[in-house]
Amino acid sequence: MSGYLRIGKLEEAVKVFESMVEKNVVSWSSMVNGYCKNGRVGEARKLFDRMDESRNQFTWCSMIDGYMKAGCFEDGFQLFLQMRREGQVGIEPTIMTVIFESCGRNGRYKEGCQVHGLMSHLGFEFDVFLGNSIIAMYSKFGCINEARKLFDTIREKDVVSWNSLIYGYVQAGRVEEANELFEKMDSRDSVSWTTLITGFSNKGLTKKCIELFSKMPERDCVAWTALISGFINNGAHEEAILWFLKMIRSGIRPNPLTLSILLSASASLAFLSLGQQLHSLVFKMEAEHDLSIQNSLISMYTKCGTVNDAHKIFKSITTPNIISFNSMITGFSHNGFGGEALELFKQLVDEGHEPNEVTFLGVLSACTHVGLVEEGWDYFKSMRTLFKVEPGPDHYACMVDLLGRAGLLNEAMELIESMPFEPHCGVWGALLGASRTHNFLDLAELAAQQILKLEPNNATPYVVLSDIYSSMGKRIDEEQMRSSRRFRGVKKSPGCSWIAVK
Numbered sequence: 001m002s003g004y005l006r007i008g009k010l011e012e013a014v015k016v017f018e019s020m021v022e023k024n025v026v027s028w029s030s031m032v033n034g035y036c037k038n039g040r041v042g043e044a045r046k047l048f049d050r051m052d053e054s055r056n057q058f059t060w061c062s063m064i065d066g067y068m069k070a071g072c073f074e075d076g077f078q079l080f081l082q083m084r085r086e087g088q089v090g091i092e093p094t095i096m097t098v099i100f101e102s103c104g105r106n107g108r109y110k111e112g113c114q115v116h117g118l119m120s121h122l123g124f125e126f127d128v129f130l131g132n133s134i135i136a137m138y139s140k141f142g143c144i145n146e147a148r149k150l151f152d153t154i155r156e157k158d159v160v161s162w163n164s165l166i167y168g169y170v171q172a173g174r175v176e177e178a179n180e181l182f183e184k185m186d187s188r189d190s191v192s193w194t195t196l197i198t199g200f201s202n203k204g205l206t207k208k209c210i211e212l213f214s215k216m217p218e219r220d221c222v223a224w225t226a227l228i229s230g231f232i233n234n235g236a237h238e239e240a241i242l243w244f245l246k247m248i249r250s251g252i253r254p255n256p257l258t259l260s261i262l263l264s265a266s267a268s269l270a271f272l273s274l275g276q277q278l279h280s281l282v283f284k285m286e287a288e289h290d291l292s293i294q295n296s297l298i299s300m301y302t303k304c305g306t307v308n309d310a311h312k313i314f315k316s317i318t319t320p321n322i323i324s325f326n327s328m329i330t331g332f333s334h335n336g337f338g339g340e341a342l343e344l345f346k347q348l349v350d351e352g353h354e355p356n357e358v359t360f361l362g363v364l365s366a367c368t369h370v371g372l373v374e375e376g377w378d379y380f381k382s383m384r385t386l387f388k389v390e391p392g393p394d395h396y397a398c399m400v401d402l403l404g405r406a407g408l409l410n411e412a413m414e415l416i417e418s419m420p421f422e423p424h425c426g427v428w429g430a431l432l433g434a435s436r437t438h439n440f441l442d443l444a445e446l447a448a449q450q451i452l453k454l455e456p457n458n459a460t461p462y463v464v465l466s467d468i469y470s471s472m473g474k475r476i477d478e479e480q481m482r483s484s485r486r487f488r489g490v491k492k493s494p495g496c497s498w499i500a501v502k
Contacts, residue, residue: 038067068102104137139168170199201230238266261295267303302331329362338370364398397426404434
């Protein structure tokens with residue numbers, strides 16, 4: 001039975017377990033653990049409940065960890081409290097590490113503090129293993145001062161202790177303090193270097209990232225990926241591609257994450273030939289069934305305008321997730337296939353997926369491109385009533401754009417006035433564009449005024465109003481607008497384009 005469980009053959013292990021005449025705590029606990037590792041926590045719990053008083057620490061830890069890893073935090077935490085009440089087994093570091101890691105991963109600050117307080121109250125001795133998990137938990141909460149206090153109490157710190165605190169400082173945006181801690185380390189591993197590289201890239205300090213990367217004694221795939229990702233996150237897509245080529249020449253094999261972020265760079269640059277080359281590399285690596293890569297390929301092909309290729313990949317996904325649907329819906333929408341986007345949304349709902357904010361941005365955008373005003377209203381209203389998704393500023397901007405394109409500018413203005421928060425420039429920009437299309441001067445002037453309040457150096461309101469005044473023969477107003485722009489030193493950003501030279 002244990003052999004089958006080790007190689008992942010759960011069904012065979014179940015047959016052996018059920019055929020056993022006498023079962024001891026080891027066999028019961030092994031099956032509970034096997035079910036949990038395969039994500040079948042419901043069946044694991046049934047076995048667990050049948051064990052009654054024969055459960056040991058391993059059984060409890062397996063069941064609690066199974067719940068936590070399956071995303072059932074409440075069930076896992078309640079089981080931990082039950083363990084405490086029954087007093088059948090004592091608290092030991094492994095179970096506590098599971099609790100602290102789960103609290104940190106799920107952002108459960110209250111529960112994490114309660115358990116930490118409980119351990120302090122019981123006089124529990126914090127070894128380095130357990131202390132590291134608490135430091136990591138507080139770091140994920142953003143409570144870096146609490147993490148630092150605990151770090152200072154650990155007498156014999158290991159590299160994980162240092163890395164956990166460095167990660168906390170990076171997460172809190174305090175990269176200089178992370179760097180100071182890094183410099184004090186007696187020994188560093190790849191995680192130490194990579195975490196600090198990520199911290200500098202988060203601050204836009206790409207030159208510092210390169211400097212740090214060049215000092216690394218050994219550069220693994222994770223470090224290369226962190227550096228490349230930093231360039232992409234700071235908009236330096238071409239630089240990211242150059243460093244990827246250096247990575248390949250260095251003999252480092254990219255992992256699925258590396259390919260996903262490079263595909264993102266190809267999409268941002270609409271660099272189809274690079275994306276196709278990366279797609280070929282995906283096949284060579286036999287990673288074509290990796291869901292994150294498939295989603296990135298969908299995004300890349302749609303942004304490059306090759307929607308059919310994107311749709312082929314989407315249809316090849318065995319179990320698409322919400323990111324898969326969102327990427328394809330948005331791709332259809334932005335490429336003028338509004339009807340296909342709405343059909344895919346229907347499929348998403350029929351298959352039991354829960355749409356989110358991104359889904360509805362794609363759906364409303366599709367309605368805008370197709371001109372489906374009534375359907376757009378229905379989708380917008382269903383966000384709250386059916387799907388419990390609260391519309392944000394971008395959803396309102398889509399609706400204003402939809403109404404404006406249809407010439408329903410008064411309805412668009414009423415919607416803006418009903419917003420539960422202040423409209424951003426995207427909302428006013430949609431109204432301004434529609435006002436220019438339909439020559440609604442009063443609304444155009446209002447929208448331009450609001451945009452300039454939010455972005456005084458935005459040239460678009462000046463340009464649009466000048467065009468409207470010109471089309472209406474208001475030469476004096478047109479010249480005043482141009483003079484006002486020159487006086488304030490507002491300049492229109494020049495258009496640009498680029499080509500790939502073979």
